[in-house]
Amino acid sequence: MNVFIRRNLLLIIVLAALFGIFAAAAQGMETQDFVITLLRGLSVGSLTFLVASGFSIIFGLLDVLNLAHGTLFMIGAYIGWTVYVRPDTFLDIVIPFILILSGFFLRDVWVSLAMRGLFAGRMKRILPWLGLLIAILILVVILPRYPIATWSVDNYAESPTSISYLAGQGQYILPPPTSFDEISPILAFGGLIMASLVGAFSLSILGGGKQPLQARISWRSFIGFTILLLLAFIIFIFNDPITNALAVLNGNLLFLVALLVAVGSGALLGSLMESTLIRPLYVRPIYQLMLTLGLSAIGIEMVRSLWGRPEFTMPRPELFAGTGEGCPAASLAGWWNYHCSTMILLDGRIRVYNEIFIPTIGLVVLIGVWVLLKRTRLGMVIRAGVQDREMVEALGINVRRVFTQVFALGVGLAALGGVLAAPSIGLSNVMGESFLLNALIALAIGGLTSYPGAALGSLLVGLLQQFIIKYGAIGIPIPYTDLVFKPTPPIVPASTILLMVIVLLILPNGLLGKKE
Amino acid sequence: MEIKKPLSTLKPNQGMLVTLLVFLLMPFVVGLIEGASPAQVWVNESGQSKFLQGLAIEIFILALYALSYDLILGFTGLLSFGHSMFYAVGAYLTGILLKSFGLTLWATLGCVFLAAILQALLFGMVLPRVKGITFALVTLGMASVFHVLVMSAELGKYTGSDVGLQGVLVPDFISPATERLRLYYIALTILVLVFMLYKRFVNSPTGRVCTAIRENEGRAKMLGYNTFYFKLAALILSSLTAALAGVLHTIYQPIVSPNVAGLGFTVAALLIILIGGVGTLSGALIGAVIYRLLDFGLRRYLGEGASFINGAIYVLFVLFLPFGIVGTWRLKSLGIKAGRERLLGLFRKTNQ
């Protein structure tokens, strides 16, 4: 025990100091305000943690500073919004998406075809590019003509802002479904499948690299492929009924679907990013930085062009939206019965979604990822790989595949954060940047590659922010004077940054970080 | 130090000299093309020439800014996310001192340089404790604080908050409206002088130590160099240059937008030296030209989509031309493994 104290003396002192400040802050306000501010801090901290933990795992294992992480957070939010507020759009998009994805499930077939040496020499070099070109051409022809019910970015009445507003009011009228006017469904489907097959084939040759040891065609790929096609057809045929079913629910199940889709898209996007763009650049670290910056800019622009610039909101799921009888709830039981949006806690009012649900999910994720890291084989490989990538590879483990999985996990977490945040703080083009900055500060404070550090840092950042905001409202009386100091809004980010600088000056690796 | 004969310095710098000549003559040549006589150009009455001079001045300012970033990132290996602050302090301070305090230009310059040195010291202060990425984050933090301060309502009286600082009274003798040609040549001269200074610095013993620090700080330390002072020297020089660029900015454009204090502007510097070639001084110049022209052209013809193209260009350069234009050109023309390895060394981890 003594050794432990001696080794971590500085850390213990800093933590004690922080706790002391925290306690002093508690004195300065009434209990109910304190608890509410605490909960708000937990809420912001949880969202920050979702972004920070993903970033930290990616940085720890891959040495990649994914500066696009904030943008991915934002994309998760926007995708979640789309699924939740416009399930018809979602279903319309899902179909071509599944079809395009299907070809990639036959990877085994492609690889073994390529290995058979059916094509040699010059053909081998031209063919994949040709195939890619064909696939892209087909997509360019079909996709614009494929009917997808969307909104209009320019026309205000049909813009996401209005749609959200109406949805929030409970006026939830979906536009009439679009139909296959410009292209026949058979042509569209066939074309998409064809493009997928050709494209996947070309890409697998291009991405080829070294020849794998085995090139067996497993039956699973065919089964996977067929399942995807079936899924697409089913959704297509039953598009309207499914849409209506989802729309009627307008609530918890749909929100859950939105969450899952956002996380899944995030994971998919992450794997894609890692395998195509980041991977070739492992040897040049500073370029990954610039690359992720560039991707971030592209991502923001795409979101702007698809959803427009103005900010809008996302309604809360029905479970947290009640305002009628029995609300505000007097206790959690009351909330459960009436699904109130607010609750009375110690004479103060809190929003159930923001202050209770989000921190709960944050806690669940914290524990979940912790379990993943500590108790699964993948987690073991990640922890070992963060330390010594080379040795892990020397043990016969395909570290690169783990990289992709980790990247997918990190981005999935960020996307989850985005969807969760959307009903609470709304959707805007800049939500990603501010959360990324918060996350970076949290990581700097807690320790860049430490998982518990990410949690601690996020907690501190969230709490500090909220407490300063609260004091901005009630003011801090300066002792022995009549002056009351009211921190203004700019001081909020400044204070977290100041905390970061102070912590770093004392403990350069962050509170829980270790020397590399 | 041997005194170089004028002719021997000319030969290797042929490209630079030709470019210099082009820029020296540009206003008059353009004037001739649009039908204005040299006399008209001289008194600032030619439309096209004046417009292009303005564009060129912006390029010179950007080049100065990019050069300063290349010095710390490309040569000394210090990754900073707060570089825009160096520039913004120059720009805002100039504006505030000229407008709200009515100081003379020279007094303003003096104050700006003082502020620049203080800033460099501020950034440098954390150096002994903090390395690599963490240093980058701290610099980001400091710059963010400045950005927030500049945008705040409390200081709006001086800074103009989120609207920006407006209505700066620029001394007549270099007013961009009436004396643009003079401003043009002044800016060009400053750029040339600074560039030559940088070239001297980089090849001086101090500069070489900075390069050594970028390659392998541990080894430099073991050779007995107190790397802290060298890094600080680079920071100070960089800060002064960026601040100078900021001063020119305010003189040329009597409106200072808070964007110049934001992360986006630091990223712009990064992009410029990426395009030109990180760690090659001339890369900053070429990058600035391309960046500004692209920005101008894209905005004119594409409007909204410009940022998208910006990001796409970033990505394309990183994937296909990571050494930038000058870097790739040097690689190809050198063709020696040594040259390639030298440049490759630039891209190992910065300053761990």
Add this chain to the structure above:
Amino acid sequence: MDILLDVQGIHTFIGQYHILQGVDVSIPQGAITALLGRNGAGKTTTLKSILGLTPPRQGRVIFRGREIQGMRSFEIAALGIGFVPEHRAVFRDLTVEENLKIAERKKGDYPRKQDFIFTLFPDLKRLIGLMGTNLSGGQQQMLAIARALVADNQLLLIDEPSEGLAPVLIEQLIKAIHQLSADSTVVLVEQNFLVASQLAEYYVIIEEGRSVRQGKMKDLIQDKETIHRYLEAA
């Protein structure tokens, strides 16, 4: 005597440095072969080139009849090559047990090999729950070797195991390596000639990136001239 591993004329570059300038090594199956040479001669690089961590630019590496140069490291390792690197590379954030478990290639490797490992290194059993960072140098070395024994590795590449160990620990080390060599082929990089001569049956001398001598250890021990020329401090 079968040749398990055949290295033919490999050239390896690290950055711009031409580290290995033609190394030929034949490793006989079932015996311990020592890679000897002065500091910086290229012994560790040779091991890393075999494993693909620093892939050779030229030359061939043949393991059990199959060419492995150019393959990815994890694929090479998975063919049955265990690696005990210089400085041990024990995972500090993992427990002793996790360090062993992570080395599994087939499910159940670790439970199967447990007895064997704990017989060889009884101390490890006692330390099973400790974090890697809390082990002493000697314990880490035991763990590093044990880790290479978890999976079914026909070939073990061991790099400078005696480095930094106290003499009494070196004794234990020599005993352990003797025992495990009964079932596996070992390539042992050792600067400490005393250790190498007690363990190895064959030797290869690397000098300035080239293999210069090969043969039986018992012959080398008598050959004072060669020892002086290639192995003693210049």
